[in-house]
Amino acid sequence: MEDIVFCKGGGCTAKLGADVLKHILSKIPKGEKDISLLVGYDSSDDAAVYRISDDMAIVQTLDFFPPMVDDPYIFGQIAAANALSDVYAMGGEVKTALNIVCFPEKMDLNILGKIMQGGAKKVNEAGATLAGGHSIADDSVKYGLSVMGLVNPDKIYENNKAEPADILILTKKLGVGLVCNAQRVGQAFKGSLDEAIESMTTLNKKASEISRNYEIHACTDVTGFGFLGHLNEMINNNVSAEIDSISIPVIKGALHYAEEFLLTAAAQRNRNHVADNVDFSENITFAMEELLFDPQTSGGLLFAVKKEDALPFLKELKNEGLPAAIVGHFTQKKEKNIYIK
Incomplete structure (x- = not known):
């Protein structure tokens, strides 16, 4: 072709x-x-x-x-x-x-x-x-x-109306850019691209429909600017975000591809743009950093939801077969916009 x-x-x-x-x-x-x-x-x-x-x-x-x-x-x-x-x-x-x-x-x-x-x-x-x-x-x-x-x-779900104590829920796995790059050079694991394709072809319709049953303060979809780029756009004058890296859903092989430096130029542009606003704790690996900067295509929705609504909202998303996860929360404004732990 x-x-x-x-x-x-x-x-x-x-x-x-x-x-x-x-x-x-x-x-x-x-x-x-x-x-x-x-x-x-x-x-x-x-x-x-x-x-x-x-x-x-x-x-x-x-x-x-x-x-x-x-x-x-x-x-x-x-x-x-x-x-x-x-x-x-x-x-x-x-x-x-x-x-x-x-x-x-x-x-x-x-x-x-x-x-x-x-x-x-x-x-x-x-x-x-x-x-x-x-x-x-x-x-x-x-x-x-x-x-x-x-x-x-x-x-309307605007992207910058999050409130302190809101919970962050991501509805799709990260790693699409890394997987597609690995596939292009013939180094992707078996099944890795299939998982990425399934994610990219899944509409965010069901997640959006379910969300209307809950108190959503802000929302964005995670695409070319990566998880951290789009999360940074959600930050306002009243909040910062804390992310639990262990809870991030990941497409098979994506972290390995980052370790092998199968990276994209777009991820580097994302890093250059937002890195000054992010504090990475000492235990965060280079591969995890790259995953969070990785440009996503047809990525998931990232919701800022009222704390009391988070667990029932997550349960509904999972009942629909979505690989959603609670990935962090907002706090009162701190020195940095985003803290990765």
Whole structure:
């Protein structure tokens, strides 16, 4: 499959670094404030939210990237699941999606067909409607979705509203970037990529739906900026976070690949961006550090949930077969944003 097999920087590893984005976004003229825009890009949140009535708001997002696996049908599923996730991270319900396609004209169009079939499968699974899209000829393959959802304006999950004593629950395992990198160079363990693919193709729909039964103060999905990058975006002026590294759910082989230095450039960009805000205790290994900086593609949701709701919420997630775990908690503001123990 030529370019698809060994595409450079596939999945969310292809994201521009957070430092670069922050610099660029700071120079964009914002114009007059629209009071109906409830969530924009100021807080680095997962999607925009625009109020259209007292009890309804539109959630708008888009995401696309190059392949990270050599099966076009699976790649389509992963890219779609990743794009849909932003709506779930805001507490919304997906309604429509538009395809975003970049494809070389000389490549076999059957490959493009498989990619789009995979994407459609996940849109249908989300209970949404694929309503069209846009394509351009390019020198490499890229695919994703522009997604529209709905949410009650009073029930939006913003990423930076956590409170002291909130419990952190992560709904998927970490290690996708490390696993895909190991697979690309032929050093992945048997079953490791299968576990990563299962994780990446799993919608965050069920986790988001279950969460509505509990008091959620903040939420984000863990993608290209890694666990620590996205957790750092959840920090506000009132809180810091303490993470129990032993409780982190991990895809098979991921820590070993980190020990073997099968790392991504995106993980290093994540480290450069957020490391000054993180305190690692002496017992934290290099491999664990890399896992926490590892860019995830179609990663899990990271919830800040009221302490009393954490255990029943976790039980419901696990009853649905999700590898969710309590990975830490928020505290009153300390010197650093994040403490890893």
